[in-house]
Amino acid sequence: MNKREVRTIPAKELRITPLAADGTRTISGTAIVFGQRSQDLGNFVEIVAPGAVAKTLSSGQNVLLLNNHNSSQPIASTASRTLQLTTDLRGVSFTAKLDTRQSYANDLALSIESGVTSGCSFGFMTLDDSYADDAGTLVRTLNQIDLFELSVTVSPAYLQTAVDIRSRCPKELRSLLDDDDDDCTCERDEAGNKVDPNCTCDDDDLVSESERSRMLLKIEIAKRK
Known part of the structure; x- marks a missing residue:
């Protein structure tokens, strides 16, 4: 079963109009960059392939733009035509109308102007990915994803959450995920579950159940709006 994942990157040229x-202002920027390696996500790096969101954009499904991952503070959506997404060779760009009559939207506008808010996240499920060993570095390529959320955020770091990459990675490349000073690895079945439930060797590879539950709840609430 595919899991929901979230990535956060510095928003390229995040702009806001007067x-x-x-009572509206327009914000725009680049939310997803194609062909660019992420920072280390835990002994692997990641690349979003050009065309990775083609299926989402062609399907016409609703994509939300949220304020700092807060599902109770929606900014815009493709369904309401207040959010437009476009792609080019560089990545996925967005343009959104921000209604400053909402206090949190006005606060966000001021935060973008001051430079405090400078990141953008995208929430997705992986439909197709591939893996390669590049001189000892495990490289994951997202070939096709189901994009359901963008979020303007404070954090500029490219972070990984809620994915057990070991269960998706080919067995012959899993050793690249292990720290050099730690050879202990829990054996997992095809679904990513531990064969031995008492094994705790690689618990750090996973987010906690409470963290995952909170994120999934936020996503489900956002999808129902």
């Missing part, structure tokens, strides 16, 4: 007569 206040319009109708």
Whole structure:
């Protein structure tokens, strides 16, 4: 079963326009960059392939833009036509109308202007990925993803959450995920579950159940709006 994942990167050229007569401001930037290696995500790096979101964009499914992952603070959506997503050779760009009559939206506008908010996250499920050994570095390529959320965030770091990469990685490359000073690895079945439930060797590879539950709950609430 595919799991929901979230990535956060520095938003490229995050911009905001002056206040319009109708009380809205427009924010824009690049949310996903194609062909660029991430930072180390835990003994592997990641690349988003060009065309990875083609299926999402062609399907017309709703994509939300949230304020700092807060599902109770939606900024825009493709369904309401307040969020537009476009792709080019560089990546996925977004343009969104921000209604400053909402206090949190106005606060966000000020935070973007001051430079405090400078990141953008995207939430997705992996439909197709591949793995390669590049001189001892495990490289994961996201070939096709189901994009369901963008979020303007404070953090500029590219971070990984809620994915057990070991269960998806080919067995012959899993050794690249291990720290040089730690040869202990829990054996897992095809679904990513531990064969021995008492094994604790690689618990750090996974987020806690409470963290995963909180994230999944936020996503489900957002999808129902």
